Amino acid sequence: MGDSMKRVAILLSALLVVAGASYAGLFGSNKYEKEVETETSAVNLAREAASGDYLLVTTAELKAWMEDGKPMLIIDAMPLEASYNKAHIPGAKQFLFPIPDMKEWNAAETENRSLEDYQTLLGNDKEIPIVVYCGFVKCTRSHNAAIWAKKLGFNNVYRYPGGIYAWQGAGYSIASK
Incomplete structure (x- = not known):
């Protein structure tokens, strides 16, 4: 050739x-x-x-817990203006966490909120289920929120990995500001 x-x-x-x-x-x-x-x-x-050292919860499980009136605190770990105010799970409280691993508390990455602010939001009941979420499975804001709740001594911390995308994908209602 x-x-x-x-x-x-x-x-x-x-x-x-x-x-x-x-x-x-x-x-x-x-x-x-x-x-x-x-x-x-x-x-x-x-x-x-x-x-x-936290647990995971699915969209269907979280929805069932809410329908059953299970006492819990739901934390949206996304930015206030860009995400939370546009769409969040009804009843969720907002507290921003960064995407990269947050090994040390850095207020600049949490909308200038302190660790004490997070503790105040979570409350004093160390046994209440705390469910943290962000946008979607690959987003790690909820991972950071879960880790810091565990570091503060909370025992029933759940990460909802599907986040607001899975919630909306399941057809569940959302709240906005």
């Missing part, structure tokens, strides 16, 4: 790869690749929960 034939073969191969990728992009992504993404998210969530 001559050099020009090799170039044509390489060019055709490249075009086939691009066409295949375009086809996959146009008609849905590869279900096997999606499974890798799902697995990665699931394992990351499990590891975060294990490292933070």
Whole structure:
């Protein structure tokens, strides 16, 4: 095979790869690749929960708790103006937490609120279930909120990983300011 034939073969191969990728992009992504993404998210969530020593609650469980009138405190860990005021779970209180791991309290990352402010919001009942959430599973604001509730001595801390996206996706009502 001559050099020009090799170039044509390489060019055709490249075009086939691009066409295949375009086809996959146009008609849905590869279900096997999606499974890798799902697995990665699931394992990351499990590891975060294990490292933070908190529990997880699903959309259906949280909705059932609310319908049953279970005493609990729900914390929305997203920004006040950009998120909470637009859509939050009814009855949720807002307290911003950052996305990166918050190993030390930094008021600049919590809308200039102190650890004492968070303690005040959570109250004195260390046994009350505390449910923290943010936007969606990959968002880690709720991870930070859960960790700090545990550090303050609360025993029944739950992270609701689906957050406001899953809540809305389930068709449940939202509140706004």
